[in-house]
């Protein structure tokens with residue numbers, strides 16, 4: 525039975541690394557709207573971001589369960605895995621669908637940190653969640669694909685060497701199924717930026733390094749196509765279970781951070797001659813958030829176990845992500861509320877973590893889309909869109 529005390533060796537080691545980057549570090553980065561480069565470097569050098577890369581390609585070959593513990597501990601320590609989680613799971617597309625030559629070329633360098641594959645470009649401004657309608661095209665011309673179009677909310681581009689790109693290779697009107705005709709490419713950002721790819725940062729609420737991308741006749745060598753042309757949508761879906769589950773674990777880490785922080789505070793803060801935590805009106809919302817967090821954690825481990833056993837886990841991964849995002853948001857609200865005015869002061873870190881965890885109601889998939897997946901695919905109700 526896995527629970528929050530399992531995997532103590534991993535937890536202790538990640539906690540020790542995180543202890544070198546205390547709250548002040550992340551607060552300063554947030555104030556400066558900077559990127560925690562030193563922290564991400566330290567995680568990379570210690571091998572944590574290569575957890576899911578098999579040993580034969582230079583990684584540590586751990587399961588999703590262990591990888592999720594790493595992400596959880598970062599957020600539980602007060603950091604934000606959102607700055608670096610892409611390096612852990614984006615390589616899965618190469619691992620699962622790349623040729624042996626591509627794996628040999630990229631995976632050992634990703635494992636060592638020599639190459640950063642932190643970005644994945646799927647979302648577009650005009651199509652949003654309706655991914656099969658994407659309008660970015662890649663047209664084959666000899667030994668190249670020529671890419672034109674636009675993406676939005678593409679994260680960590682300025683801290684990546686490589687990016688996974690989803691583009692349409694066959695027009696929507698010419699495919700029998702709308703999920704066909706899209707392909708996945710590895711874009712070498714070091715060559716692409718300024719030569720067909722323009723990157724425009726988006727200033728946002730969570731200090732997340734994210735960008736709008738403009739493709740104008742960007743040329744990509746054909747050998748950068750991953751897997752078969754036209755199968756890209758399926759390949760992207762294959763990677764989502766790991767992404768959803770890791771983000772669930774990050775939300776769990778956030779949730780414990782909020783619960784620990786607020787529990788300590790309400791025990792110490794004295795108003796009306798007694799600790800505010802003595803009031804049931806204060807206790808119950810915190811206790812309820814904790815109960816929901818523990819329940820979400822069970823679904824997170826269920827998703828991990830199925831994934832690691834190579835069993836279908838789409839339903840559990842999505843449910844874990846939703847339950848964990850809801851529980852961390854509930855804990856965030858309680859934490860902010862019972863810090864009173866101090867919750868709004870940056871030096872308490874509550875408002876920063878509150879903003880950070882709110883993202884996961886929307887990205888990488890909104891709660892509504894998870895509910896519609898469960899309604900349709902688990903419960904057999906009619907497709908709503």
Ligand SMILES: Cc1cc2nc3c(=O)[nH]c(=O)nc-3n(C[C@H](O)[C@H](O)[C@H](O)COP(=O)(O)OP(=O)(O)OC[C@H]3O[C@@H](n4cnc5c(N)ncnc54)[C@H](O)[C@@H]3O)c2cc1C
Nearest residue numbers: 644645646647652653677678679732887888889890892909
């Ligand atoms: C900080 C940040 C980082 C991101 N990083 C990346 C990245 O690295 N790569 C990438 O490709 N994308 C990234 N995204 C994009 C993210 O995945 C999308 O924002 C998300 O999937 C929602 O898409 P959208 O914003 O287009 O919302 P829309 O599709 O416009 O939907 C808006 C809202 O409408 C509701 N909705 C939409 N359709 C339905 C429906 N059929 N039924 C019920 N409700 C519905 C949902 O509540 C949804 O939240 C990032 C976003 C943010 C904010």
